[in-house]
Amino acid sequence: MSETTYIAPDEGLRVSGPEAGVLEIRLDRPAARNALSTPILRGIAALLDKAERDDEVRCVVLTGGDTVFAAGADLAEMAAKDMQAVLLEERPRLFAAIGRFPKPIVGAVCGYALGGGCELVMHADIIVAGESAQFGQPEINLGIIPGAGGTQRLTHAVGKSLAMKMVLAGEFISAREAQTAGLVAEVVADEACIARAHELARKIAGKAPLAVRLAKDAVLQSFETPLSAGMAMERRNFVILAGTDDRNEGVAAFLEKRKPVWKGR
CATH class of the missing domain: 3.90.226.10 (2-enoyl-CoA Hydratase; Chain A, domain 1)
Structure with a gap:
């Protein structure tokens, strides 16, 4: 709480x-x-x-x-x-x-x-x-x-x-x-x-907090930038998430057929 x-x-x-x-x-x-x-x-x-x-x-x-x-x-x-x-x-x-x-x-x-x-x-x-x-x-x-x-x-x-x-x-x-x-x-x-x-x-x-935050950011950018700039920003956010604990946990949980435990980092 x-x-x-x-x-x-x-x-x-x-x-x-x-x-x-x-x-x-x-x-x-x-x-x-x-x-x-x-x-x-x-x-x-x-x-x-x-x-x-x-x-x-x-x-x-x-x-x-x-x-x-x-x-x-x-x-x-x-x-x-x-x-x-x-x-x-x-x-x-x-x-x-x-x-x-x-x-x-x-x-x-x-x-x-x-x-x-x-x-x-x-x-x-x-x-x-x-x-x-x-x-x-x-x-x-x-x-x-x-x-x-x-x-x-x-x-x-x-x-x-x-x-x-x-x-x-x-x-x-x-x-x-x-x-x-x-x-x-x-x-x-x-x-x-x-x-x-x-x-x-x-x-x-219940989803990974950092992924949710960057996903919202990426979708909102689609309204404010040309397509090429928005695609570049989406890729940047995708790469950032590749370095997070939650990304590793999400992949591991999927492969192990269990529910992920998100840490928000």
Whole structure:
């Protein structure tokens, strides 16, 4: 069991674990449909920073619960900011910190994931959606545009045409449409969504930690580099893993027909 104690740093968050290598971070502002205030983002970034340094945490589940993931940014907070305040706000730094988390994140989405909520869950490496899930970037209805990756991550995930429809018309897509487009990995019944996310997270947590970390790094690079540079980086990570104890253990365990014991080195 981890010696690190995880306490949600804001009343809009709940945290549990780590258990079997999995830490759960849950948005918990039901009265506001989990609207993403700056303190909530600050809390998520702080929890992930701690989890990065905790060897007992090997995967994170990020969820909003059984009825809503996050229906957008906190509009009351947004309305109080003029252009200078928006220019200087810390939200871009917090989203960037969440995006740099090197361990896998599994998102579990039921209900709305809109605006900042959609942008937040797109920081997850795998998204499991309940049947009720809806994804959208409706900022255009407020006379603004997405500002935390909704024009960029979304386009990488679903392609130009669908991203344009979501961003320009403000229309939502269903869980099944999101899966067809490649935004979502699986669609399950709402009541099974969080459990399935934990199942995947536990499976990932049971793999060799260094291999998981470098595999995530390699896949993410495919979005940010030309193919030739990405292939070179993939090969570099492959070579690095050849010098690890876990690689030797994995091969030996396979040949000896036993379960590997990972050491994370």
